[in-house]
Amino acid sequence: MKSLAQKTVTLKDIAKEVGISPSTVSRAINNEGRVSETTKRRISEAIKKLDYHPNIMARGLASKKTKSVGFVISKRRGRSLDRTSFYGKIIEGVEKEGRKYGYNPIFSVINEEERKSASLQIVKENRVDGLILAGCDIDKKLVLSLKERKIPLVLVDNHFDKEKISCVVTDNLNGAYEAVTYLISLGHKRIGFVAEMLSDLSFYERLQGYKLALKEAGLNYEENLVQESRDDIGYTATKKLLESQLPPSAIFAANDSAAIQAMRAIRKKRLRIPQDIAIVGFDNGEVAPYTNPPLTTVRVFTKEMGQIAMRMLIGIINNKNPLPVKNLMFTELVIRESCGGKLKRENFRPLTH
Amino acid sequence: MKSLAQKTVTLKDIAKEVGISPSTVSRAINNEGRVSETTKRRISEAIKKLDYHPNIMARGLASKKTKSVGFVISKRRGRSLDRTSFYGKIIEGVEKEGRKYGYNPIFSVINEEERKSASLQIVKENRVDGLILAGCDIDKKLVLSLKERKIPLVLVDNHFDKEKISCVVTDNLNGAYEAVTYLISLGHKRIGFVAEMLSDLSFYERLQGYKLALKEAGLNYEENLVQESRDDIGYTATKKLLESQLPPSAIFAANDSAAIQAMRAIRKKRLRIPQDIAIVGFDNGEVAPYTNPPLTTVRVFTKEMGQIAMRMLIGIINNKNPLPVKNLMFTELVIRESCGGKLKRENFRPLTH
DNA sequence: TTGTAAGCGTTATCAC
DNA sequence: GTGATAACGCTTACAA
Numbered sequence A, B: 001m002k003s004l005a006q007k008t009v010t011l012k013d014i015a016k017e018v019g020i021s022p023s024t025v026s027r028a029i030n031n032e033g034r035v036s037e038t039t040k041r042r043i044s045e046a047i048k049k050l051d052y053h054p055n056i057m058a059r060g061l062a063s064k065k066t067k068s069v070g071f072v073i074s075k076r077r078g079r080s081l082d083r084t085s086f087y088g089k090i091i092e093g094v095e096k097e098g099r100k101y102g103y104n105p106i107f108s109v110i111n112e113e114e115r116k117s118a119s120l121q122i123v124k125e126n127r128v129d130g131l132i133l134a135g136c137d138i139d140k141k142l143v144l145s146l147k148e149r150k151i152p153l154v155l156v157d158n159h160f161d162k163e164k165i166s167c168v169v170t171d172n173l174n175g176a177y178e179a180v181t182y183l184i185s186l187g188h189k190r191i192g193f194v195a196e197m198l199s200d201l202s203f204y205e206r207l208q209g210y211k212l213a214l215k216e217a218g219l220n221y222e223e224n225l226v227q228e229s230r231d232d233i234g235y236t237a238t239k240k241l242l243e244s245q246l247p248p249s250a251i252f253a254a255n256d257s258a259a260i261q262a263m264r265a266i267r268k269k270r271l272r273i274p275q276d277i278a279i280v281g282f283d284n285g286e287v288a289p290y291t292n293p294p295l296t297t298v299r300v301f302t303k304e305m306g307q308i309a310m311r312m313l314i315g316i317i318n319n320k321n322p323l324p325v326k327n328l329m330f331t332e333l334v335i336r337e338s339c340g341g342k343l344k345r346e347n348f349r350p351l352t353h
Numbered sequence C: 001t002t003g004t005a006a007g008c009g010t011t012a013t014c015a016c
Numbered sequence D: 001g002t003g004a005t006a007a008c009g010c011t012t013a014c015a016a
Helices: A011-018 A022-030 A038-049 A054-061 A084-100 A110-115 A140-148 A174-185 A201-216 A235-243 A258-270 A300-320 B012-020 B022-032 B039-049 B058-062 B084-100 B112-117 B140-146 B172-185 B201-216 B237-245 B256-268 B304-320
Strands: A068-073 A104-109 A132-136 A153-156 A169-172 A191-195 A226-227 A250-253 A280-284 A295-297 A325-328 A333-334 B068-073 B104-107 B128-136 B153-156 B167-170 B190-194 B227-230 B250-253 B279-281 B296-299 B326-329 B333-334
Touching: A011 A022, A038 B227, A054 B058, A068 A084, A068 A201, A068 A300, A084 A104, A084 A132, A084 A300, A084 B084, A084 B104, A104 B068, A104 B084, A104 B333, A132 A140, A132 A300, A132 B153, A153 A300, A169 A174, A169 B201, A174 A191, A174 A201, A174 A250, A174 A280, A174 A295, A174 A333, A191 A201, A191 A235, A226 A235, A235 A258, A250 A258, A250 B084, A258 A280, A300 A325, A300 B058, A325 B058, B012 B022, B022 B039, B039 B058, B068 B084, B068 B304, B084 B104, B084 B304, B104 B256, B128 B140, B128 B304, B140 B153, B140 B237, B153 B304, B167 B172, B167 B304, B172 B190, B172 B201, B172 B250, B172 B279, B172 B296, B172 B333, B190 B237, B227 B237, B304 B326
Parallel strands: A068 A104, A068 A132, A132 A153, A153 A169, A169 A325, A191 A226, A191 A250, A250 A280, A280 A295, B068 B104, B068 B128, B128 B153, B153 B167, B167 B326, B190 B227, B190 B250, B250 B279, B279 B296
Antiparallel strands: A104 B104, A295 A333, B296 B333
16 A cells, blocks of 8 residues: 655656646646636645645745745843743744645744844745734834834734834733732722832833722822842832832732742731732733742733734735734733732622723 | 944945955855955955955855744643743853854843744744744744654753654753662661642653662662652642651752742741751752852753753754654752751762763 | 756747 | 646756
8 A cells, every 4th residue: 555656756746646747736726726626626635536636845945935934032141040941932823824724834033143134044935924023022123124124024922013013012001000900909009010120111001000990990100119130030129019118908910920039028927918918910921820929910812922923924824914913912910919808809890992 | 433334234345345256255155166266365364354244144045044043931720939040041041052153142032922832923924944942831833843843843851752852851850860879878767759830851760760769779669758849839748748647858849949848837836947958959059159059069050051952053053864863951959057067078979870 | 177058847919 | 628838946966
């Protein structure tokens, strides 16, 4: 039953098998031009029979389409926890969605040379039809240079609003708003905000959500309730908060990592969570369920972001120049135990506008 | 200064520029056949000048080499914590090493169809020159089918010793041996072992290291000191241990996730870490420094595993059939606070044979 | 050392 | 509907 010749089957082979020309086979495969149903059927039978698979390279050469996209991340030095888990989830979504349309993601980390030249090897080599740029460590210069060269592009977890580049980002503002509103609904009046750094785009947006929630609740925004500490991801920041004259009764951390550090600081002070102080994180990372106590946090739909980004990118690749879109992903408050008991969400009113 | 024609520069263009034939240029670029130093120089000048980059697709078509490798993972249902962070680190290493030699990794998750057919789309399409199969959820049938078809292959964090397939794995035995020996050097006589599941290859090997350490120290191996609990990654297992007649004074967890669960169980019992019970994990994951107390654990060189795997794969791709090699990665005990204070390692003797 | 020419497996532009 | 035929950009014998 085994075929003896291990030669790869080509378009020609199946053309020969059916007794027609290669061009017709090509058309049939790509659903282009009219091909009679009968020959279509015979072609697909032959394809099955000979186990034919189009050669991507040949196809790419002829059609100028690689059916690959670059998934590129940039590693910034001095970024505390590396976010490989975050990126892993995104690319998983990218892969899943791409697979449906025959696109494969090429994983690429920007290196120094590329950073300097504001260009990418995989683009120069025509390895990809488009790019998904993930994370906010991506250089703006690179993005602009790519855009200028009309490379199909989607940003994930990053945006440059002024430049009108398609992107998919978490709705940090609403997510934070919801988290803080939840805290307020629990009776907290003094709520601290801690972050690794306020300059980070996502964290900045979360701060805005925090402010908005306070404002809507009629609470005063106090600058000294907002603290950052770069070296220890919010540990010192929390410490400062706890040692202040009027320490907060709750802390909203800019992300789960900061929340974990905050927890450490809180414990160090011999305070109990949530009895003495409540805490909410952001991201719903892998560890959130396993912190002590399990962390109430804002879930971010990472994998889905990847999927949506891929779908957008494919759209851009195939339609010439669709209007750029900023895709805001909803979040979801995941209530565990770090704010006290099994409190349900009914008590608080989410953002209505 | 800007060129008006945006046409992509090809081999021909630079041949024309220099005034020689394309084949010579090709040879020069690929360092094949003799090309005079002078023309070589002029060629590379022209390449710079015109900003030429070889078209990967064309090259692939002609040479049957794609300069891509597949990085493939398999997601098994019912696996507790997803290991995207682990895979992210590996592929980072793969990318880094591949970049040096012009190889790009294509990220791919095995889907149901592929699992059933024991074959991979990217292979059929000739998208890749070889594969890195990561994680122990990879089907043995797939691996064998790939091997039979002579697809260059390297396994990461997985091995089928009988099949003699090149792989790079953590030296779980020695890592575990070292961890347990450390515990013993601290005076512990009753040491428990907890895991999510003992059937997992890595965990099984770690169990062997645990046994070996006990044996070498002249301690008895007691079956009831080894517990697994699949549903909660070692939480129940630890609980069982703690509630036994002679509870252990230390626990060696098969990985950090299990260690975190063990910590939870220990706290639930109102025992202190490390005063009442010491704990060691395995992996040195991102969270290890942030557990309470910071977790002493065995460091695994994930990214480096990726690098080495890539290097091996490139070797296999370029030399026909080198002998398969099993690459054991050393580990490193990272001492934090979950076994007590700042104890140094001098007290204990690592494996000498 | 260099050039010529024939592919590599597709797609695309024409005619028919 | 279908079939020649010419690209696509590069590699690679084989000549020179």
